[in-house]
Amino acid sequence: MPSSLPFSAMGHKLTARSGILELMDDLGRAMTIEPDMRMLGGGNPAHVPAMQQIIRERMVQMLGEGDAFERMIGNYDPPQGNPRFLKAMAVLLQRSLGWNLGPENLAITCGGQTAFFYLFNLLAGKFSDGRRRKVLLPLAPEYIGYADQGIDADLFVACRPHITWPKGEAANEFKYGIDFEAVEAALKKEDIALMAVSRPTNPTGNVHTDAEIERLSVLAEEHDIPLIIDNAYGAPFPNVIFTEAKPFHAPHVILTMSLSKLGLPGTRTAIVVAPEKIASAMGAMTAIAGLANGNVGQQLALPWVESGQILEFGQQILRPYYAERSAHAQAWTREFFTAAGVHWALHASEGAFFHWLWLPDLKIPTRELYERLKKRKVLVVPGEYFFFGLEGDWPHSRQCLRLNYSGNADAVREGLKIIAEEAAKAS
Amino acid sequence: MPSSLPFSAMGHKLTARSGILELMDDLGRAMTIEPDMRMLGGGNPAHVPAMQQIIRERMVQMLGEGDAFERMIGNYDPPQGNPRFLKAMAVLLQRSLGWNLGPENLAITCGGQTAFFYLFNLLAGKFSDGRRRKVLLPLAPEYIGYADQGIDADLFVACRPHITWPKGEAANEFKYGIDFEAVEAALKKEDIALMAVSRPTNPTGNVHTDAEIERLSVLAEEHDIPLIIDNAYGAPFPNVIFTEAKPFHAPHVILTMSLSKLGLPGTRTAIVVAPEKIASAMGAMTAIAGLANGNVGQQLALPWVESGQILEFGQQILRPYYAERSAHAQAWTREFFTAAGVHWALHASEGAFFHWLWLPDLKIPTRELYERLKKRKVLVVPGEYFFFGLEGDWPHSRQCLRLNYSGNADAVREGLKIIAEEAAKAS
Numbered sequence: 001m002p003s004s005l006p007f008s009a010m011g012h013k014l015t016a017r018s019g020i021l022e023l024m025d026d027l028g029r030a031m032t033i034e035p036d037m038r039m040l041g042g043g044n045p046a047h048v049p050a051m052q053q054i055i056r057e058r059m060v061q062m063l064g065e066g067d068a069f070e071r072m073i074g075n076y077d078p079p080q081g082n083p084r085f086l087k088a089m090a091v092l093l094q095r096s097l098g099w100n101l102g103p104e105n106l107a108i109t110c111g112g113q114t115a116f117f118y119l120f121n122l123l124a125g126k127f128s129d130g131r132r133r134k135v136l137l138p139l140a141p142e143y144i145g146y147a148d149q150g151i152d153a154d155l156f157v158a159c160r161p162h163i164t165w166p167k168g169e170a171a172n173e174f175k176y177g178i179d180f181e182a183v184e185a186a187l188k189k190e191d192i193a194l195m196a197v198s199r200p201t202n203p204t205g206n207v208h209t210d211a212e213i214e215r216l217s218v219l220a221e222e223h224d225i226p227l228i229i230d231n232a233y234g235a236p237f238p239n240v241i242f243t244e245a246k247p248f249h250a251p252h253v254i255l256t257m258s259l260s261k262l263g264l265p266g267t268r269t270a271i272v273v274a275p276e277k278i279a280s281a282m283g284a285m286t287a288i289a290g291l292a293n294g295n296v297g298q299q300l301a302l303p304w305v306e307s308g309q310i311l312e313f314g315q316q317i318l319r320p321y322y323a324e325r326s327a328h329a330q331a332w333t334r335e336f337f338t339a340a341g342v343h344w345a346l347h348a349s350e351g352a353f354f355h356w357l358w359l360p361d362l363k364i365p366t367r368e369l370y371e372r373l374k375k376r377k378v379l380v381v382p383g384e385y386f387f388f389g390l391e392g393d394w395p396h397s398r399q400c401l402r403l404n405y406s407g408n409a410d411a412v413r414e415g416l417k418i419i420a421e422e423a424a425k426a427s
Numbered sequence: 428m429p430s431s432l433p434f435s436a437m438g439h440k441l442t443a444r445s446g447i448l449e450l451m452d453d454l455g456r457a458m459t460i461e462p463d464m465r466m467l468g469g470g471n472p473a474h475v476p477a478m479q480q481i482i483r484e485r486m487v488q489m490l491g492e493g494d495a496f497e498r499m500i501g502n503y504d505p506p507q508g509n510p511r512f513l514k515a516m517a518v519l520l521q522r523s524l525g526w527n528l529g530p531e532n533l534a535i536t537c538g539g540q541t542a543f544f545y546l547f548n549l550l551a552g553k554f555s556d557g558r559r560r561k562v563l564l565p566l567a568p569e570y571i572g573y574a575d576q577g578i579d580a581d582l583f584v585a586c587r588p589h590i591t592w593p594k595g596e597a598a599n600e601f602k603y604g605i606d607f608e609a610v611e612a613a614l615k616k617e618d619i620a621l622m623a624v625s626r627p628t629n630p631t632g633n634v635h636t637d638a639e640i641e642r643l644s645v646l647a648e649e650h651d652i653p654l655i656i657d658n659a660y661g662a663p664f665p666n667v668i669f670t671e672a673k674p675f676h677a678p679h680v681i682l683t684m685s686l687s688k689l690g691l692p693g694t695r696t697a698i699v700v701a702p703e704k705i706a707s708a709m710g711a712m713t714a715i716a717g718l719a720n721g722n723v724g725q726q727l728a729l730p731w732v733e734s735g736q737i738l739e740f741g742q743q744i745l746r747p748y749y750a751e752r753s754a755h756a757q758a759w760t761r762e763f764f765t766a767a768g769v770h771w772a773l774h775a776s777e778g779a780f781f782h783w784l785w786l787p788d789l790k791i792p793t794r795e796l797y798e799r800l801k802k803r804k805v806l807v808v809p810g811e812y813f814f815f816g817l818e819g820d821w822p823h824s825r826q827c828l829r830l831n832y833s834g835n836a837d838a839v840r841e842g843l844k845i846i847a848e849e850a851a852k853a854s
Contacts, residue, residue, distance in 0.1 A: 005653070005704050008560070008620075010578060011549035014712045021506060021714035028505025028719065031498075044503055052497050059496065063486065070479050071458075073693045073727075076471055078455025079448060110537050110695065113718035122438035133435070148715045151437060151578065193435075226432070266500045266722035268537065268695075277432050285441045287448035288575045291540035292455065294721045295693035300500075 010151050018148040019385035020113075026379050038415040039407045041379035043202065044265065046325070046353070046406035050317045051263045058300050072299040076292045080283030081108030081271075085298040088305040089271060096236060096311055099249045101273065107282035108293045111268040112232050112258045116196075117149050118285045119228060119254065119278070124193035125152040133193035138183045138216060139176055141356075141386035141400070143202045143230065156389030157186050166348060172334070174358065175348045176204060178212050180219075187223055194254075195220055198230035200241055200351030203386050203402035205326075207245045207350035217250050226278070228254045232270075233352040238262045239314025240322050241351040254278060259297045261352075262313060269297025322353050322406060329355055329405035332413050336420035342427055353406040356383075357419075358399055361427040365398045372422050378415040437578050445575040446812030447540075453806050465842040466834045468806035470629065471692065473752070473780070473833035477744045478690045485727050499726040503719045507710030508535030508698075512725040515732040516698060523663060523738055526676045528700065534709035535720045538695040539659050539685045543623075544576050545712045546655060546681065546705070551620035552579040560620035565610045565643060566603055568783075568813035568827070570629045570657065583816030584617050586610050593775060599761065601785065602775040603631060605639050607646075614650055621681075622647055625657035627668055627778025630813050630829035632753075634672045634777035644677050653705070655681045659697075660779040665689045666741025667749050668778040681705060686724045688780075689740060696724025749780050749833060756782055756832035759840050763847035769854055780833040783810075784846075785826055788854040792825045799849050805842045 007015060027042025062068045086103040093099045109115040124133045140158035161176035195216060200207045220227035233240045235247040238261040249255060255273040272282050286293060304310040326349045337344040347356035366382035373380055383400030405412050434442060454469025489495045513530040520526045536542040551560045567585035588603035622643060627634045647654035660667045662674040665688040676682060682700040699709050713720060731737040753776045764771040774783035793809035800807055810827030832839050
């Protein structure tokens with residue numbers, strides 16, 4: 001073997017020991033070869049029986065539809081996505097939400113992570129005129145998976161949030177709000193190419209209010225830049241949102257949607273809704289970097305999109321399921337952390353399927369708490385990873401854990417008990 | 428919408444109107460919304476009935492295996508690939524070919540195109556010490572899909588081949604051979620990070636001889652660089668090779684394999700066999716740029732890999748099928764081009780499912796011939812796209828077409844007749 005195998009500058013950047021790699025390695029191992037691990041890490045959606053039954057029936061139906069199965073596995077789609085699927089999705093969004101768009105505004109990518117890799121590096125980073133444009137995150141903590149995606153270094157600028165206690169501090173429930181003064185200052189100070197938020201937010205379960213989103217949209221328009229909304233958990237599907245929140249679209253908004261949280265992560269299917277120039281660029285980048293997308297997710301979902309049934313899954317199946325799981329996990333958290341005598345709070349659980357646990361008295365970084373918990377067969381995601389792009393030191397960034405409460409209920413309950421024990425030891 | 432939406436330097440590079448984008452757009456449209464197009468373009472594998480039956484039965488079997496289907500669609504795998512699949516593949520390669528490797532030498536990517544995007548940009552391009560290292564293609568024409576993959580410009584250096592007439596010029600059959608003098612000169616002149624060949628070669632159907640591959644391997648070792656062999660059509664699977672050729676592996680060789688040409692392009696599944704440092708880097712890059720791979724291809728193929736049955740598909744089903752299709756298309760080519768009075772030759776058809784047609788008297792670029800043929804509902808791939816990285820002008824590069832002969836037989840026959848007519852008009 002070659003003695004050194006040196007890596008390029010980009011190679012070094014994209015093979016660093018990233019948070020997302022650790023998270024996905026932990027997750028993948030727990031899902032495949034370490035079934036005894038109590039899995040509160042990772043972002044795997046729950047195996048929701050009613051939803052799984054629908055997906056299974058759809059595959060059986062496809063096997064009975066002439067050569068539909070053979071075409072799905074045996075043919076390449078165009079790089080921008082399956083034309084029939086794109087058309088059906090455009091019609092659905094027009095009809096159900098009144099959005100003014102067509103198939104030319106849509107592109108498929110191999111999952112939302114790939115969509116963001118393309119979007120960030122397409123719109124930000126080094127420009128041929130020498131400029132280095134950045135991505136502004138109006139509120140950190142923000143999704144761990146973005147952190148290492150810049151091919152160029154220092155891609156992100158992020159703002160600390162306001163912390164509020166909607167039900168009073170005694171209720172142990174806080175909510176992050178966007179600090180618009182900080183956002184406006186960053187827009188003035190830096191060369192910002194775009195703003196990006198996830199809504200519901202991964203990792204916190206925060207749902208930015210309609211007013212916040214509208215204000216971000218106005219700011220984006222004023223600065224002539226796109227606003228990307230990562231809608232992986234959002235409306236109109238999978239609609240894992242427990243509060244009132246309007247789906248938002250505007251000509252300068254790029255929306256990413258996904259089939260993963262509907263229950264199809266193994267198919268790697270995301271839908272980008274964007275200005276035509278951007279949607280077309282997604283197809284061009286897919287051709288060069290990946291040839292085409294996987295077809296399975298699109299073909300499984302096609303009749304649900306054509307009939308509009310995909311809009312019902314969230315309302316009827318997923319939202320009630322995850323809302324109940326969140327309520328149980330909240331009750332267990334209260335029980336175990338009160339019993340352990342640990343100072344704690346959860347971010348308001350407004351959507352997605354994570355609890356964001358804040359341990360203000362923790363004396364060790366959550367990176368270290370994560371290691372201790374892993375030894376006790378509990379996987380969590382340390383909060384440090386979600387605070388990229390911020391200036392200055394913020395102790396809060398070492399005091400939070402992301403907990404996926406959607407897995408096996410016994411494992412979640414046991415896991416929370418062990419976390420409370422370890423938090424007590426480390427406080 | 429934002430008034431300009433400027434693209435970064437990398438964005439410009441990866442959204443250029445690339446050959447691979449045109450090819451995949453043409454292909455995807457023909458496969459989905461233009462069924463009247465005679466499809467000799469693109470790289471879609473044939474729908475081989477016996478193989479399709481096996482894949483269908485496997486899906487039905489999986490649906491009957493408890494929650495195997497639910498785990499496949501509903502769980503994320505680790506970024507480097509499904510642990511059980513990687514282990515089974517390592518055992519298969521050890522056992523059947525005697526290769527000295529383990530699962531740590533393997534990584535899954537979302538198709539071979541993605542594997543090359545990662546590999547080229549990981550090992551070549553800009554280095555932090557200011558060097559710009561290049562990819563050496565020992566023989567152009569080489570696969571169109573590589574051409575635009577460099578995030579940095581001018582990634583490729585390529586060498587013209589020797590042209591030989593193994594059966595005499597009257598037989599209308601030529602073969603490209605590697606010009607080792609040119610290869611050694613390039614290795615001396617440029618800062619080469621790696622060499623890459625496809626075997627069987629896309630677009631020509633050339634199978635580099637065992638002696639050529641061994642000599643490239645020795646050169647790579649002497650220069651302390653990896654040799655990448657793109658084995659998408661090669662042995663041990665799918666084994667669409669019509670000559671004798673040994674599968675090749677060495678510690679400094681990176682081999683890419685794929686499930687696409689087995690009949691599963693819609694699942695986007697490639698397997699990279701590489702030094703552990705590289706395989707591990709593939710997983711890291713997948714985590715950052717794509718989170719995880721699609722699971723469907725790996726889970727469909729798993730029992731075939733565990734049982735070794737995957738080695739039989741080529742021998743028993745695919746090779747005889749494509750060899751027969753190649754023989755028919757060769758006979759039609761001879762018939763129509765002789766009748767049209769056009770000077771023609773085909774590259775020796777030694778593997779893959781393309782014929783590489785050389786029209787030495789053509790008076791227009793094949794880019795223009797492609798347009799004329801498209802108007803007559805025949806899709807081909809113009810040869811110009813496959814000659815990237817060469818120095819100087821070479822008229823030969825404007826005289827060749829890549830023809831996929833694996834589609835519907837009537838369409839191939841009619842297509843060849845129309846190509847001969849248009850070639851006569853343009854000669």
